[in-house]
Amino acid sequence: TRYGRLAEELAGAGYSVNAHDHRGHGQSIPEGASAGHMADSDSWNRIVEDAHGVNREIAKRHRGLPIIMLGHSMGSFVLQQLLFERPNDMVAAALSGSNGKPPPIAVVGKLLARIERVRVGKGNPSPVLQKLTFGEYSKPFEPARTEFDWLSRDPDEVDKYVADPLMGFAVSTQTWLDLLIALDRISKPSNVAKVPKDKPLYLFAGDQDPVGDNGKGMKNLYDAYKRAAIFDVRLKLYPNARHEMLNETNRQEVTEDLIAWCDEIVAARA
Template sequence: MDGIKIHGYVISPDPGVQVKGIVQIAHGMAETSERYERFAAFLAGLGYHVYIHDHRGHGKTAENLDNVGYLADKDGFMWLVKDMHHLTVIIRKKYPSLPLFLLGHSMGSFASQRYAMEYGKELSGLILMGSNGNQGIMLKAGRLIAAREAGKTGRRTKSEKMNNLLFGGFNKLFSPNRTDFDWLSRDEEEVDKYIKDPYCGTVFTSGFYHDFIIGLMVIEKKKNRKKVPKDLPVLIISGDRDPVGRCGKGVKNLYQIYKKTGVNDITLKLYPEARHELLNELNREQVTDDIASWIKDHTK
């Protein structure tokens, strides 16, 4: 790898609980792995080892707030995907035969889409949460703006322009707004926790946005879409008020993309009125039960 030390943790079933499999989680942008502790404990109670790490440029891996939002000097998005696979390699050395499921949320879901193209044969199932399908010309425009920003101010400079371009319109769906992050969840307590965490909700660097958008463009290429194993089970879940997935339209597009490329076991579930962070939503118990049921059905 490139020398970055990645911080992660594992939550395992209690002694005496039958181990059924492993769930690896890829968290979203501008958050941390610690926000998944409740969900991880739930899965561990059902008999699953849960592995999750802070992505580069996030949480404890970033080491300090100055480094939050910067992935790498080059190819940051692909390094993020490689980090995920490196964790898989570590898991497989310890548990070579247990079923392994990858769950990606938001930015982590896009990284998981890319992961499935390169390493999908190593998975028993893929869960994409808070994701989106093809965005086409919007990405080309965003890449040009991000490249201009990086060239003008440097890759490590926080980019308010790109932040506003990508996320500025999300909260408008929920006006009048209580906070800048109402689009995350209807649960005000969970939104307030996010806002109070200094490692959450920060403006990221122009280098991040440039690499991330290029990563999305790579994902959208048909030749890469076809690399996803046809026998890889895929679960797509989203709130039908999630602006990241265009309130259901984008995730329906993603579902159709997988269908057209020949993936033969794919499920889409939209939750009425739910917003972006399903695991922190008012209906999170229903969501966690649905995920657990799907994993159980695909655990061989």
């Protein structure tokens, strides 16, 4: 898998590693269904509850052991919601490639997603939505070698992504609509305030990550958690790095920083 290297590093440091396969992605695409379509309705809350279910199973299999969650990209927004809805799922959380508030396109995007859902169907992707979102991400890196250069400075990692049939697909209009609605809810100060004050949080990203508005979005998220009076919030922005920090040219440094933080969390509970 694309994160097998990370799993091996974590396992080598003494951690049991479990991954949540999002519905509509990876091995969780139903036969005959389109990749990227998570559900016909309320898909976002379903995926959040899926993650909660995985956490419950992990807790059963590893009774008494602390669970530290890592959420990257879309998974980071799932984790943001879990932090205020299911905070007992984890003792600490690391968020990678995230953002603290909906992008400006989100307001128009919800209306456009509703229009496109009628035009192409809720289970199908929209080239228009794809162009307005992911289609914009490589522009700062032009002349780009591929349309996914925004992911990493490592061309081999980008090529692996491009060659993987389970990566790079456009998600359905329903998925887009539910995600955009969720981003509003997740970023509300009243919800951020529900995150337990003693929950350690580690935010990390590249300062050239378009998903996180080149670091500004992660700073917004950091500031939101600080305003909510969470005691231990840390932010690490890696210079010149892009979206997938764990597949970046400095991934060893990033992985070591993550493991050091995890070790600190575990040691504090000993």
